[in-house]
Amino acid sequence: MAELVFFSGTMDCGKSTLALQMHHNHAARGRDGVLFTRQDRAGNAVISSRLGLQRRADEVDDTTDFWAEVVTRRTRGRPVDYLVADEAQFYTAAQVEQLARVVDELSADVFAFGITTDFRARLFPGSARLVELADRVEVLQVRALCWCGSRATHNARTVDGIMVVEGDQVVVGDVAATAGEAAYEVLCRRHHVRRMTARVARATGPSAQTLLFDDADGAPSGGAAR
Numbered sequence: 001m002a003e004l005v006f007f008s009g010t011m012d013c014g015k016s017t018l019a020l021q022m023h024h025n026h027a028a029r030g031r032d033g034v035l036f037t038r039q040d041r042a043g044n045a046v047i048s049s050r051l052g053l054q055r056r057a058d059e060v061d062d063t064t065d066f067w068a069e070v071v072t073r074r075t076r077g078r079p080v081d082y083l084v085a086d087e088a089q090f091y092t093a094a095q096v097e098q099l100a101r102v103v104d105e106l107s108a109d110v111f112a113f114g115i116t117t118d119f120r121a122r123l124f125p126g127s128a129r130l131v132e133l134a135d136r137v138e139v140l141q142v143r144a145l146c147w148c149g150s151r152a153t154h155n156a157r158t159v160d161g162i163m164v165v166e167g168d169q170v171v172v173g174d175v176a177a178t179a180g181e182a183a184y185e186v187l188c189r190r191h192h193v194r195r196m197t198a199r200v201a202r203a204t205g206p207s208a209q210t211l212l213f214d215d216a217d218g219a220p221s222g223g224a225a226r
């Protein structure tokens, strides 16, 4: 049975890498897939991973109709067994509904990848609809880490290392910062709520950076600022 799966996590947790790996594995078994993305930071019509992989993809915009995209290809003779949908947080709710319909009525798998929440810890429209409609929501196994060593669960927008809380929901960017420009840093909820980025923690003093990795799962157990 075809599935709509939402692979979700923070920025920089390996979503695009997994998207390209899944495409590789399915294509290697002779399945026909179509790659989609929207506003990848590497540019137009590309899925890029920080591990260096990059593949051409169809760029989604507000006019994209996934139902029509699949029907048109099938009418022209392509089987279209699955879709890979990266940066799915930027899709509209209606487009996510089209993806669900593609699964249910055209029996194509849809593997969607995206961050769940924005820099204010609010759901993106596309992610909200995916959480509501997906057969499964998968949290990626690779842990992105907060500066304190805890699992990063939230995305902070920063300028020069300082967290900002005002601005547009969509500002394409990376976790690598350029002076004076908006960038992102992944944090645990505790430090997101306190707006304590790595830079602020460093300025606060050594106690804020203390890390004691002694739990069985590698989670930190100490540190004054946590």
Ligand SMILES: Nc1ncnc2c1ncn2[C@@H]1O[C@H](COP(=O)(O)OP(=O)(O)O)[C@@H](O)[C@H]1O
Pocket: 010, 011, 012, 013, 014, 015, 016, 017, 018, 048, 049, 050, 051, 142, 144
């Ligand atoms: N130089 C590197 N060496 C090893 N792994 C790296 C390197 N740079 C990035 N990564 C891995 O790539 C992950 C980010 O992958 P990516 O697919 O770009 O993330 P996402 O799409 O979730 O933002 C990082 O969490 C890290 O595990």
Ligand SMILES: Cc1cn([C@H]2C[C@H](O)[C@@H](COP(=O)(O)O)O2)c(=O)[nH]c1=O
Pocket: 010, 011, 012, 015, 016, 039, 040, 041, 114, 115, 117, 118, 119, 120, 155, 156, 157, 169, 170, 171, 172, 173, 174, 184
């Ligand atoms: C938190 C947040 C992120 N974005 C942008 C920044 C990046 O361009 C993408 C996420 O890409 P990744 O492959 O998961 O690293 O989303 C945004 O526009 N608004 C935000 O609040």
